Amino acid sequence: MRSLLKPLVLGMALSTALVGCTSLTEQPASTPSFEQQKQINDLVQTGMYYYWNGGDLKKVEQEFFKGITLKGKFDVVEASFEQASELAPNRLDLRFGIASTQIIQSKVDDAIKTYESILELDPENFDAGILAAAYKKVSGDMEGYKAEMADLGQRYPEQTADYLSTFERTDTFMATELNTKASTSKEKNHTIVTLGYALSPEGEMRQPLIDRLEQTLAAATKNPEATVIVSGGVPNGGVTESFLMKQWLVEKGVAADRIYMDDKAKDTVGNAIYSTEIMKELGTEHVTLISSASHMRRALSIFAEVADRENAEISFDNLVAMDFDTMEEAMTVSANESLVIYRDMLRGSGIWAYPGLQI
Template sequence: MKSHLLALALSGALALTAAPYSFAANDATVQSSTDYSQFVTKRQVVDQLLNDAVTAFKSPARVSHAGFTAKMPSNMEIVTNRLLEAYQLEPYRTDLLISAANAQIYNKNADRAISLFQQALSVAPEDVDLHAYLAVWQRFKGNQAESDKHMATLAKLNPGKAADIELIFTTVDRIVATPLKEKAAKGKLDDKGAIITLGYALNPDGSMHPILVERLETTLAMAKANPDALIVLTGGVPMNHKTEGKLMADWLIEKGISKDRIIEENYATSTVDNALFSSYALALHHIKHATIISSASHVRRGQTLFEIASWQTGPQNITFDTVSYPDKPLKELTTPNDDELLGIYRDALRTYGMWSYRSYPLESR
């Protein structure tokens, strides 16, 4: 009798792995070769589904576009579907729905993400993170009344978090409304100032991409014009046993910049990491103002994340501005497009501490 009931419990999960979730076989897609019928318990099926999600998430089949440097996995539909299959077996696991929704944010499908967040909210109507996510993504979609509704509920449940989300909105609005510039404002780095240069993925042979070299040319000019400014070089994705931070430092030193001015941050693998890891160096040196150098289509995201990171580490009165390497004509970037704005909001939440993936072993900012 017991084995009969277990078979019934698993039958729904096994059905979910059939045709509706099949994927075309190609090099850019991770295929599941798992036969779920070999597993005995529901827990084992869920664990394997989550392991399959991790495999898809970590697949090397990824793309990166100049300026928008976040690695965007091409297998997010598989990640989403595996998480939803697991949720069918464990419908109390709202973490699975939150992770699936955020996979859709990475897939640039905010509408489907909102639907999944709302589904999770029907299970946990007082979940503060769900109201925060829905406030953000409804705002992104232009549904201000819906965003306001979730903000009002969030303010009742957790006033502190509501204030933080409102501050994120204010910060993003101010930064996206600030015109991009190719040259630094004079006098900003006179006292306790820093130049922060964001890395860019290295070529397969470990050499620097031309976009990164252009960022360094901008850095060199600023470093010479501001001889007392600290220089933070952040980027740690290894390629051929080399990192962006180390190569950037070597390049500047060869051009005559003193190594005593340079801080190498060789561990960041994303813009979120750039901000979180570098903020400690800014705090240690009591920096009052920092200028962020990156590609024009990337600097607004960078500034947003550095400002949010500094809320926790300080210095509390630090200010930021940006200088852009024009990977595109600045006139074309006067207003961020939807992809850029989505990346700003997504990574703002991650920097703030709301992890995108929270379903072990798929756990990641």
């Protein structure tokens, strides 16, 4: 089992330093010249800046990507990693970055081809193989998926069996019943985990987050012995989601010493990783996960995967803030949602989307 907690912190902290380093996934090749290495570093830094922040597309077209018409920030990310890979074609970390960006843009067939190009350079690369298999499954290519898994199973029986179980659990979560009413849990060592939602530019909570907190208050009231984790570390207006979430709950009467803040997470995978770190300290055995209905299946899949990889024996139920008109709509899983669930579950399993930069 690969641990996620310390590598994520290390990777995030050293992202700038790692860009120019030899990757663990890099194949032997001639060393790029100083100028080429500088250009690779600039391209990767540009790509990751646009991944997190977006920016001026016209400006970056003129400076980096002449002749390419960019339609959005992920075009910049993909183009950055593609040009960096052209300068260092044997650096597999750059190819993983290309494929991850293609997945973000729902370019699944392109991503599978990119993973296959990694396997041409490194036939023993398990991560590329399992990613190719998973996305073939998501895209409906069950014949290709089964062939890929059969091949991986012969060479890596334990790892492949582990992922087969993960895929089965993920598929189960995609059909899970969504609960809209708080209930009293009989489980021991119970923790309520509430996921954040982006604040306004002025640092104010938006309605989806308030809706989640209303459900948190109801669950905390019905389960007075449960600890509470509020997770969200994206700052706006000088405050993070988790800070305002705790403040709101305390003002509504929840004791401050029941509430633990994760103020590091920048996305749902981070929510799972950092909340699991807290839950291991608390000795949590059961979680009521709270988020919006549209987000719950993905959140459950990621949290369960991270808990499993961290050897934390935690069971999960859910409580949702409805953001659909009907439960029938809420229970419908689109093809795009399936893709996003698998994408982030795989990140939660320890496969970095951008090796050394972003899990």
